[in-house]
Amino acid sequence: xxVISRAEPPLFPLDERADDxxxxxxxxxRYLDLRRPRMQRNLRIRSQVNTAVRAAMVRQGFVEVETxxxxxxxxxxxxEFVVPSRQRPGTFYALPQSPQLYxxxxxxxxxxxxxxIARCLRDEDLRADRQYEFMQLDLEMSFVDVDDVLDAxxxxVLDAxxxxxxxRPPAVPRITWHQAMDTYGTDKPDLRFGMELVELxxxxxxxxxxxxxxxxxxxxxxxxxxxxxxxxxxLDGLTDHAKSLGAKGLVWLKVAAxxxxxxxxxxxxxAEESRALSERLEAKPEDLLLLVADxxxxxxxxxxxxxxxxxxPPVAEGPYRYLWVVDFPLxxxxxxxxxxxxxxxxxxxxxxxxxxxxxxxxPLAVRAWAYDLVLxxxxxxxxxxxxxxxxxxxxxxxxxxxxxxxxxxxFGFFLNPFRYGAPPHGGFAYGLDRxxxxxxxxxxxxxxxxxxxxxxxxxxxxxxxxxxxxxxLNELGLRLLPxxx
RNA sequence: GGUCCCGUAGUGCAGUCUGGAGUGCACGCCGCCCUGUCAAGGCGGAGGUCGCGAGUUCGAAUCUCGUCGGGACCGCCA
Numbered sequence: 001x002x003v004i005s006r007a008e009p010p011l012f013p014l015d016e017r018a019d020d021x022x023x024x025x026x027x028x029x030r031y032l033d034l035r036r037p038r039m040q041r042n043l044r045i046r047s048q049v050n051t052a053v054r055a056a057m058v059r060q061g062f063v064e065v066e067t068x069x070x071x072x073x074x075x076x077x078x079x080e081f082v083v084p085s086r087q088r089p090g091t092f093y094a095l096p097q098s099p100q101l102y103x104x105x106x107x108x109x110x111x112x113x114x115x116x117i118a119r120c121l122r123d124e125d126l127r128a129d130r131q132y133e134f135m136q137l138d139l140e141m142s143f144v145d146v147d148d149v150l151d152a153x154x155x156x157v158l159d160a161x162x163x164x165x166x167x168r169p170p171a172v173p174r175i176t177w178h179q180a181m182d183t184y185g186t187d188k189p190d191l192r193f194g195m196e197l198v199e200l201x202x203x204x205x206x207x208x209x210x211x212x213x214x215x216x217x218x219x220x221x222x223x224x225x226x227x228x229x230x231x232x233x234x235l236d237g238l239t240d241h242a243k244s245l246g247a248k249g250l251v252w253l254k255v256a257a258x259x260x261x262x263x264x265x266x267x268x269x270x271a272e273e274s275r276a277l278s279e280r281l282e283a284k285p286e287d288l289l290l291l292v293a294d295x296x297x298x299x300x301x302x303x304x305x306x307x308x309x310x311x312x313p314p315v316a317e318g319p320y321r322y323l324w325v326v327d328f329p330l331x332x333x334x335x336x337x338x339x340x341x342x343x344x345x346x347x348x349x350x351x352x353x354x355x356x357x358x359x360x361x362x363p364l365a366v367r368a369w370a371y372d373l374v375l376x377x378x379x380x381x382x383x384x385x386x387x388x389x390x391x392x393x394x395x396x397x398x399x400x401x402x403x404x405x406x407x408x409x410x411f412g413f414f415l416n417p418f419r420y421g422a423p424p425h426g427g428f429a430y431g432l433d434r435x436x437x438x439x440x441x442x443x444x445x446x447x448x449x450x451x452x453x454x455x456x457x458x459x460x461x462x463x464x465x466x467x468x469x470x471x472x473l474n475e476l477g478l479r480l481l482p483x484x485x
Numbered sequence: 486g487g488u489c490c491c492g493u494a495g496u497g498c499a500g501u502c503u504g505g506a507g508u509g510c511a512c513g514c515c516g517c518c519c520u521g522u523c524a525a526g527g528c529g530g531a532g533g534u535c536g537c538g539a540g541u542u543c544g545a546a547u548c549u550c551g552u553c554g555g556g557a558c559c560g561c562c563a
Binding site for chain 2: 009010011012013017018020021022023024025074076077078079097100122123124125127128130342343344345346347349454455456
């Protein structure tokens with residue numbers, strides 16, 4: 001027998017027992033971690049997804065186009081990674097948060113169906129579902145409406161799931177943002193379980209219970225059979241949690257064996273109200289009912305959070321339930337500092353044409369042709385139909401407090417090409433790391449990335465980021481400040 | 486910027502609350518023995534800055550403060 005390569009013992013077990021090994025140890029020696037069946041499997045799933053997605057796009061007539069990694073800085077959006085220029089010291093490139101600008105210019109350039117498996121970089125704090133650099137399936141189409149874009153993207157995510165699991169999920173349901181908030185209390189509902197929010201406002205229209213009498217919106221959720229496991233202490237904790245989310249309080253009721261309510265507020269409810277409540281929520285013994293009374297948005301958001309707290313399975317547990325959420329609001333409120341409206345998506349997002357007459361009179365009621373794709377309660381991606389008409393674009397800018405001069409200064413390089421004729425267009429992008437993680441049954445995208453970074457952003461294996469030599473700094477015309485104290 | 490949790494042998498842990506010698510367990514590693522394997526078995530051995538630094542104490546893995554590293558989350562991510 002010939003020894004072709006000597007090997008020291010591995011630093012940790014290379015089987016499933018290493019699932020419990022300190023992640024820093026795994027990352028510091030990722031080349032060993034990657035030998036494990038779990039990591040081999042995850043990276044192969046990732047490759048399958050990339051292949052399936054690319055094939056789906058090509059099959060649908062999309063053209064794969066690469067866009068630059070070195071691009072101008074753009075003031076809007078996420079914090080950018082910045083690259084100093086050697087040839088022009090004192091100037092900087094930015095790495096792309098997304099290929100957004102380029103892909104819209106590709107539409108002006110006549111590439112009417114573009115896609116790219118694109119690397120995106122954002123200098124924001126890392127999370128279980130966020131890395132500095134991540135991959136998106138990015139697409140843009142000309143002469144299309146919302147449904148055309150959704151159809152194209154949907155084909156690719158269904159193909160991806162089928163490629164990995166062998167089972168093609170059903171057509172992806174489409175609900176409006178308002179329906180999502182009203183029914184699930186979140187813009188990224190997890191459809192794998194029920195516990196929908198139930199409208200109760202009418203039941204308490206004449207109530208003598210003060211907390212309900214003045215509320216604009218009363219809704220409730222039912223956790224079937226959950227009452228025995230929710231003691232007074234845990235319910236107090238849940239109430240505190242609800243308050244931390246903005247609720248004025250939380251009403252809980254346990255359903256007793258005889259169908260009556262066991263609750264601190266039971267005595268404030270009339271017999272008719274109790275009967276109607278029980279009937280509306282189809283309450284059965286041992287059910288736990290949670291009610292919130294507030295303005296519509298707060299009621300929905302708080303109950304949506306509680307619904308997830310009580311009922312949501314681990315994110316990577318099947319089945320796979322995709323969901324389209326459409327008709328997001330064009331504006332998401334007013335910036336407290338500036339008093340100006342804030343965009344929900346980006347300033348180039350096309351308002352819903354039915355709501356155009358409200359753009360100046362009731363801007364917060366204007367819906368946008370903007371949409372999200374959700375999988376098992378995780379936001380996979382978002383997109384919109386873009387504004388191609390300069391007049392409409394300026395109307396939206398005006399609402400955002402941006403006059404023509406400022407628009408030209410900030411977005412001129414992007415908007416001027418539209419003067420040569422921009423087709424109506426729209427697109428979408430979704431995170432491949434998140435998609436792969438869920439399809440691989442992982443709750444953390446680091447498990448489906450060959451060389452990910454921990455929350456601190458440093459690379460435990462290579463030591464990056466590292467200081468550079470003075471020679472390099474000089475070449476770039478840079479000088480370091482003393483460390484901040 | 487903030488909240489919470491974690492840090493003991495190469496790896497995973499017990500010990501920490503209630504201070505008393507690094508007291509241990511499993512896997513791995515090294516040596517010898519045995520062997521028809523299949524998570525082999527037997528005997529023996531090496532391996533420790535209890536993350537780091539102060540403080541309290543006669544005495545600190547254990548209590549206090551600080552700090553470093555990691556994780557989950559909030560902010561942030563148009």
